Amino acid sequence: MRIVIIGNGVAGMEAAIAVREAEASWQITVISEESDHFFSRTALMWVCCGQMSHRDIEPFERDAYARFGFRRVRARAVGVDTRGHRVLLAGGLSPVPYDRLLIASGSAPRRGPWPGSDAHGVGHFVTMQDLSWYENEIHGGASRGGPPPRATAHLSATTADSPYQFREPGAELHGRVASKPAVIGGGLIGIEAAEVAVAAGLRPAFFIREEWFWPIALEPREAQWIGKRMGEHGVEVHLNHEVESLEVDPIGAVSAVKTNHGPYEADCVVIAIGVVPNTGWLANSDIERDERGGIVVDEALQTSAEDVLAAGDCASVRWFDGSRRPEQLWYTARDQGRIAGRGLLGNRSSYARGTWYNSAKLMDIEYTTAGLVNFDLERETNWFFEETGKVRSTTRVVSQDDRVVGFNMLGRRWDHTVLIKWIEERRSLSWVLPRLHQAAFDTELVPPLQAPGV
Amino acid sequence: MDQQGQNGLLATYREGWRNRGVLGFVISTMLIAFYVVLYWEHKVEARFGVAPLTALSESIGLRNRWYLYGVLYSVAMVGGGIYYLRRHGNSRYNRVRITVNVAIQIALGFTLPFVMPLFGGQEVYFSYFWPLKYDYLYPQTLESLPLYFAVYTVIGSLLAAPVLALVYGKRWYCSWVCGCGGLANTFGDPWRHLTSKSDKSWRFEKVSIGIVFVLALATTALIVVDWKIGAQHPTLHRVVAGNDWRDWSLKSFYGFAVGAVLAGVVGTGLYPLFGPRVWCRNFCPMAAMLGLIQKLGRYRITVKPGMCISCGNCSTYCEMGIDVRSYAQNDESFTRASCVGCGMCAHMCPRGVLKLESTGRRSLAVVDS
Structure with a gap:
């Protein structure tokens, strides 16, 4: 039996391990564009600060692929030929045939809708490549822990629209690291990006469109309380600020964030306005997606195509309130990966979500x-x-x-x-x-x- | 306190001296050189004609180089303690623990042994027990000690230490009382992330600490036997204790290999390269003994299920090289023999998943390993 898994995040790896534990002889291929090793995306901010190294955020030792007998393909998937049971790859690589396929391609950062969003010095903080970009902007390079192994191995098999492309830092154009970073978007990734800048001794500007920070989770009293703490740490919080454009200087690097309250100087901008399912590469494949881009799955995480499952951030699952949408959480991706693993083994089991819970750390x-x-x-x-x-x-x-x-x-x-x-x-x-x-x-x-x- | 408590922590990997940079190697070399001179100054003197540490001690009015070592040790712990509080002081457990540990070193590990001889008393250490302070159960040593202290150290080593480890885990000693652990957690704190978390290092640790523990037990037992019957068995006496202090015997070998090389030169000298608990993790017979007892006792790290995000802060900052994350991400509460209960995994966890506990309540399954 040939199992192919797209994505080596927590959902993909949990499924791969579940299959291997039950079937020692099945061929398991893991396709990942982003990195050689499974890592904890939730810990990227600590690598950027310097609290952890790349090795530290990898939950398994680096011989895990060999130990579990997984074949690694480091390339971008560009489509699924569901009739021919093949995954198509970029870079002229030959398609990978499958008997059962799991799509666990995760999330991609939501791109900035404003003019100037593609300028040098503007980026996101979601992928391993975003980390590399932001580290360069803030610190001028990787920490003593060094970069991840084979950081650029995917570049021979990728496409221009990939979220795993490297962005050139504006710092390189200026010949210096960022001194006035700005973060757009009042959510968890935003506050992490701000904390990274604070740890580097900078005073980031934090632009939040809403009346208070993180309105989907906090009420005003709580948000004000957090806002006060952010201020004590050196974050300049700007509430009710709607971004209109990013101003670009003559050499092509961002120079200011223009808002409805006027322009603010900035030489590095992190756009943290959420994530979207990383499924754009499925545009020409006949796997059904909803209007948000999430892959439509049933209770057993089966997609509309035969022998194809989806799990993690890229799948639209049923929530506790009955709605169907992607669930962008670590532990739900882990649980879904385990369910998908059973599905890949041919045992249908259902993903059921209990009462909602979550946790986070906002600064300290x-x-x-x-x-x-x-x-x-x-x-x-x-x-x-x-x-x-x-x-x-x-x-x-x-x-x-x-x-x-x-x-x-x-x-x-x-x-x-x-x-x-x-x-x-x-x-x-x-x-x-x-x-x-x-x-x-x-x-x-x-x-x-x-x-x-x- | 809350915010100041994280100073420098976030930048751990951005400083070369903390990450096996040139300065890290220089500090390590200097520490090793210091310990070599400290332990074998007579050889240095024989070869070069100078006894640097003795000369320095006498020039500042200290009785001998061991007092100088005591002063430096205490200074390193106080300075390191301040550094520690700046990095991790936003945890109350850390604040209380490190304050107690430094206070015990200053009072019982330095001041008392320093002061007692001034009043004609004997230099004794209330904060060290057999088998770490291995000679405290040698009959010859016991005979030479004041009676109250001989009783204290026998009861402390054989009864109090194991019982406390059953109730609270080995942390009561390794993280609250012990001077070696105290130096590791203060002066050694900048390098705590360097302890290897690999399976290989875990396998090494189990073998190496087992060997030292058996050697410690065997040495003590044979010295007791020799004390009883050595007079009638000159060969036994020669092998176990030696006829002269310069002879190679089991006793002098243990003192050399474990007491000087592993605890001092290797244990402290390699802080900047392999983390601050090289001695405690791989060699300390006291840690081995208390660790085995800990596995039978109440102490555990409780894992809150379903909340771990596998970030690895816990494993990164575990000075004992325990891959805490591997348990946390599988929702397994656990007790590991090597865990000294420093509390750092629980403190570092951004999701509040981990909790050190030694209460009787066992609400969650405990896995053995």
Whole structure:
């Protein structure tokens, strides 16, 4: 049996390993344009700062392909011939035949819609190549950990529209590294890009279109609280700033961000306005995609084409609220990869999503969420507490009709499994609050949360 | 405190001296040279006619070079402790732990042994136990110690240390009390990310620390036997203890190979190249003993399921070379013999996935390895 997997991110690798664990003799080919090794995309910012090396963000040792017996193809897939059961490659490489195929091509950064978005000094922060670009802009080169192995191996088999193309830094044109970076887009990648700049001793400008930071996850009180911390770290936060264009100087490098509140000087701009499914390369293949570009899959992650599955960021799956869209999270990609692995083995099993939860780290503030927190539910009430003193935190418990439906926690650590259990048990606020400390997951010696009713 | 606590951490890989750059090799060479002179100054003196450390000690009014070493050790721990707090001080566990560890070194590892002889007392170390301080269970040593201290060290080594390791894990010693661990976590902290996480290094560690542990047990046992019956068995006495301190015997070999070469020259000299726990991870017999006990006890690292993003901050900053991520990404709570419970994995985790625990509650499965 010939298994082909496009993408060596967490979904692709989980599936590949699941197949190998069950079938020692099957031929498994992994096609990756971006990198030789599976790495944790969520850790790119730490490589850029210098807190980690490329080797550090790879979950397996570098002999993993050999150990698992995976064949590696480092090239860009440009289409799937579903009738001929072949994956087409760029660079004149011969197509790869498959008996069963998994597409796990992940996300690509959403491109800037503004004039000047392609200028030197403008980039994104999603791919390994984006990391290389941003490192060059901010630091003038890779850290002591060095670049990843065979960083440019894909360039002989790629296309001009690939998200894995290298961008030339504006720093090279100026003959110096960036001194005034700007970040556009008030989400998680944006705050990471800003933190990278702060770690390099710079004061980045952070342009956010909305009234507050990260409105899909935070309410104004929480966002203001984060905004204050960003300010203390040296980030210049500009709310309600709509970008109109990026100004380009005569040598072709970005020089300013023009907004509805006027222009701001900038010699490096990170556009962090979200990601889209990395499926543009499927335009001429008869695999059904939705209007967002996500590959349409059923409960078992089967696509419209026979023997083709899709998992991870590129697949539109059913959410807890019944809608179908891509789910751009690490742990869901991991879970989907495992389901897809079973599918590749010929065992149909279903991907079912339970109660929503997630976590993040915003500068030095940890964030945990579970349930429905920013849905403006009917008859919704919010219990909110801001803790000052030794530990700074905010706690928000969302209830509907005296049933707790969500938690939004900043600054402390919480065990989401306990929070989810309470939501699913339909507990009331007066039941939950006195027991809140049972869900605490702070490191040892941290004083417990003291709040009225808790 | 929250923000200051991360100073320099983000730039770890951007500084050559912390990443096997030229300066890293220079620091390592200097440390090795220092330890060689410290341990074998009589040979240096025989060859070059100078005893540099003794001369320096006497010129600043210290009794001998070991006091100079004590001063330097304490200074390195205080300076390194400040560095540590700047990098990781935004964790309360780290703050308390490193403060206690440095305080114990200053009080019990330096001041008390320094002061006691001034009042006619004996130089004793309350913070070191057998088998790390291997001669503290040698009968000849016990006989020469004040009775209260002989009782303290026997009970401490054979009863208190193992029991505390059962209850709290080996961290009570390796990360809160021990001077070697203290130096590693303060002066050695700039290099903590350099400890190898490879499977190969794990295999090496298991063999090497096992060999030293067996050697430590055998040496102590044979010295006890020799003390009992050595007078009637001159060959045994010659092999185990030697007739003269210059003789090569099991006792002097252990002191040379483990006490000087592995703990000092290799253990500290290689900080800038292989991370600060070379000795603790690969050779320390105390760590080996407490590690085995730890596997039977309550201590564990609890993993919150489904939240790990495989970023690897935990593994990168594990000074013992444990690939914490490999457990976390599989939602497996675990106890590893080598874990000294420094708390860094839990502190570094950006998703709050890890928690050090030594409570009786075992809510999540613990995997053995």
